[in-house]
């Protein structure tokens with residue numbers, strides 16, 4: 001099948017490449033000419049495990065190409081919308097200008113297709129009600145609109161795209177249009193469906209809500225365990241044991257209960273905020289006031305880390321050298337959007353410390369985008385003569401650090417383990433003052 005993917009960022013580039021992997025003929029459209037050139041040369045514009053090989057193979061194999069020209073999407077039967085929906089400058093609501101521009105620019109290129117209806121398929125995360133609004137806009141063209149939200153995690157993007165936990169279609173209200181649209185998407189995902197991936201159908205609003213509900217639940221789980229970490233800190237209890245113990249209950253489950261400096265990235269923080277903003281517009285803001293608390297607990301983990309660092313440095317940052325291990329919002333990604341690590345590093349530097357930061361994947365990007373920051377090649381270079389080390393993104397390179405070796409290079413052996421990934425006993429035995437999150 002001939003497919004277009006509009007917007008080739010973390011989501012769109014991986015989706016386009018995986019669609020080619022499924023055997024489709026794919027064109028990716030993006031307004032960023034530099035990104036398009038890179039992708040056309042088979043090079044990933046971001047760090048994502050397993051993506052480079054797939055991209056190179058599909059571009060060289062001729063089933064995948066990228067363009068800045070919407071006219072190249074003409075003739076495709078399915079057009080996926082994967083442009084960004086960041087938090088708006090003014091408040092919590094999602095900035096819909098990219099989605100609106102993409103749909104408006106795509107409409108003139110939507111053509112009748114001999115094999116069934118042409119589809120515009122939304123994958124971006126949007127405020128509930130967007131699909132109905134866009135369907136009215138697309139209505140004058142030969143295409144139907146479907147909402148098919150994406151649940152991939154960065155760091156596992158390829159695997160999550162090809163073997164998702166579920167697929168959901170938000171379908172048009174007209175039964176004939178719904179049935180025909182559903183059949184076309186089934187053909188797109190045929191091999192995945194044949195492998196038994198659950199596929200649900202719903203109306204537009206439900207499909208849109210499934211996405212933000214899932215992210216809200218995940219964010220709530222993280223803030224819940226971080227709230228428990230605060231209780232553990234006040235009582236001398238250990239949140240890692242608490243999480244393991246409650247996680248044995250099937251109804252709770254062990255995942256997403258890692259206490260630390262909290263959630264960041266281009267999704268959870270802005271999605272819960274956009275959800276609250278949308279609930280306000282719908283007159284049901286009270287339903288989501290708990291998300292405000294989820295957000296507050298999350299932000300508090302960042303300020304708590306800065307305050308702890310301040311205390312450990314004797315109440316002043318000035319003249320101190322601080323090593324920060326991690327800049328990306330999570331390991332196996334170079335994404336620094338709303339990164340707790342970067343946020344904490346900025347706050348400490350802003351209060352007068354000399355901060356040296358390192359990140360295996362985000363480091364080079366950071367050095368380019370933030371010439372004001374000192375970026376080191378690795379943990380040892382960052383930690384040289386440091387008065388304090390903070391581990392804020394749990395890369396394997398940092399988890400595997402030898403405490404005795406690292407101790408050799410620092411000025412003062414004290415570490416904040418903002419992700420609870422180090423063995424406190426081993427670090428203490430090597431002479432370090434160790435501080436985790438919610439651990440005695």
Ligand SMILES: NC(=O)c1ccc[n+]([C@@H]2O[C@H](COP(=O)([O-])OP(=O)(O)OC[C@H]3O[C@@H](n4cnc5c(N)ncnc54)[C@H](O)[C@@H]3O)[C@@H](O)[C@H]2O)c1
Pocket residue numbers: 006007008009010011012029030031032035082083084085086098101102123124125126150151152153154266267
């Ligand atoms: N990153 C993820 O893990 C992930 C997972 C699921 C859902 N999402 C959602 O997917 C959407 C995209 O997220 P992302 O992380 O890929 O963002 P991103 O910023 O990495 O990518 C967006 C891309 O869209 C391009 N773009 C902007 N306007 C355009 C236009 N008018 N026409 C064509 N291209 C345009 C940008 O140049 C950019 O390359 C968001 O709604 C996000 O919430 C992201």
Ligand SMILES: O=c1ccn([C@@H]2O[C@H](COP(=O)(O)OP(=O)(O)O[C@H]3O[C@H](CO)[C@@H](O)[C@H](O)[C@H]3O)[C@@H](O)[C@H]2O)c(=O)[nH]1
Pocket residue numbers: 125150151152153154155215218222255256257258259260261262263264265266267268271329330
């Ligand atoms: O127990 C945990 C788990 C995660 N995190 C943090 O939470 C953030 C988000 O992690 P994760 O959800 O793994 O990363 P994303 O790639 O942002 O993926 C989320 O956001 C995507 C975009 O909407 C969705 O598609 C995914 O399903 C959803 O997991 C990161 O900062 C993690 O460090 C914790 O602090 N504790």
